[in-house]
Amino acid sequence: MKKILILCLLSLSLWSTALTNVYSVTYKGSIDTIEENILEHFKEVKLVVPWKLDILNEFKRKGLEKKFGKNFNTSHLSSVRTIVACNGKFGNMIINADPTMMAFCPIRITLIEKDGKTTVLYVRPTSAPKDSKAYPILKKLEKKVIKAIEDANDFENKS
Secondary structure (H helix, E strand, O other): OHHHHHHHHHHHHHHHHHOOOEEEEEEEOOHHHHHHHHHHHHHHOOOEEEEEEEHHHHHHHOOHHHHHHHHOOOOOOOEEEEEEEEOHHHHHHHHHHOHHHHHHOOEEEEEEEEOOEEEEEEEOHHHOOOOOOOHHHHHHHHHHHHHHHHHHOOOOEEO
């Protein structure tokens, strides 16, 4: 009986993790290395990167470190960056199916670094309404992006 209960609790835990709207994976490695790997692999799989931003440095440049004082970056992250990417084929298919779902395309990847580890965060397009005509396309886009992130860093140690 205990084994069944433990198995059920473990399954429930895995199920709830799978349902999160944010994909997250952490690698042992610098943000520079992880970002470079992602950018190179995105190019290979035709995810065009029209924009990227070093968020933490931008906050500092805007004087937020001084403005917020001890309340600035209380998580003690060493770097926060974002990458915006898009794929013309997927974008066009989403526009044609349901233009309101373009909020998910282009996609945005956020990288955070702390203590020599970099976490890649990605809002899953499958958090969109399932009744949207664009939903099947968003599912394919999500798989493509996650596979690209993982393939780009498959030699890095996951933590």
